[in-house]
Amino acid sequence: MEKQVPTLDSSSQPQLKLTYLRPGDMIDVEFAAATKVRTKLQLVGFDTGNYLLLKQPNPRTDGSYADVLFEGNPVIVRLVLEGETGECIAFKTNIRAVSNIPFRLLYLDYPKQVENRALRAQKRVRTHIPVDVTADNSQTDSRKKLASGVVVDISSAGCRILFKAQSEGSNVTHMNIKISIGSGSQKDLLTLSGQIMNQRKERGMISVGVRFTDDEAHINNVFDHLLIDTEFEC
Template sequence: MEKQTPTLESSSQPQLKLAYLRPGDMIDVEFASATKVRTKLQLVGFDTGRYLLLKQPNPRTEGSYADVLFEGNPVIVRLVLEGEAGECIAFKTKIRAVTNFPFRLLYLDYPEQVENRALRAQKRVRTHIPVDVTADNNQADNTKKLASGVIVDISSAGCRILFKAQNEGGNVTHMNIKVSIGSGSQKDLLMLSGQVMNQKKERGMISVGVRFTDEEAHIIEVFDHLLIDTEFEC
């Protein structure tokens, strides 16, 4: 069977944004093979302009990738860069080297071209809104405060909240939460419901991406109290 080389729908050459990557980030990697071979690998680091260094798949838990882990094999790398607009970037490269001792590592050539596209139809507005976040168990007497933080960007679809990292803090991805917002013009706290879609720890801080789950009318009402314009340009 002829080996299938992964392809990108289109190519462009925007400014490379790989400097936003941090060791520990999980990266989607698709290897060229007779059948589609795609997995997520952990970034160890990179040397700008030369190579990216990833951990190999664990053969004990993920099986053998010996048929695709060899020098020169083409790959496609896909990853999400979080920020004000949010972007998914992808690029074609190839395996530069594979090492198994003393650690199982994978070297990829640094890309020359990168394809990118916006993830969100709505641009987020940068803010600095203090909030308390509690677990939402659908019971008023059974909520647990997770942390106090700051909303750093927001749209009518969701927001990003920044917290100080706690040693005992765990992964809250996919957790349903309540976001309590204090407002000087409101006697009672403003409240938004949401689900944590992603979590990232960096430099002593934790940021979480939240998708709002309230009705649109309620979100607009809260935004009106906060004087946030929901009519963003796409």
């Protein structure tokens, strides 16, 4: 059977955007094979312009990938970059080398071209708003404080909150939360409801992406109190 080489759309941009990549990030990798072979591998690091270094799949837990892990085999890499707009990028490259001793590592050629698309309809406004975040359990009316943090960017659709990492952190993805915001313009706390869509840990901090679940009128009211202009997002 003829080997299927992964394909991308013809549009491509020469500028590579790997600014937000960090060791430990999980990257989607599709290998060329007779049938599609796609998995997620952990980034170890990269040497700009030369190579990306990934952990190989664990044969004990992930099965054997011996038929696709060889020098020169084409791959497609897909990943999400966090930033002001959020971006999904993809690029074609080749396996540069496979190392099994002393560690099972995979070297990929550094890409010369990438294609990308924005993930968010709106750009986010950079902020520094202190907040308290509580778990929102609407069924029992019980709320447990998770942490205090800072909203570092925000739009009418959602926000990103930064916390100090706890010694015993847990995965809070998909948790419903209440965000309490202190405001000098009024006595009562401003609140927003949302759902945590993703989280990542880096440099002693936890970053969570939140999708707002309140109605548009309530979100606009909160933004008015915070003097956030949704018509001028940058």
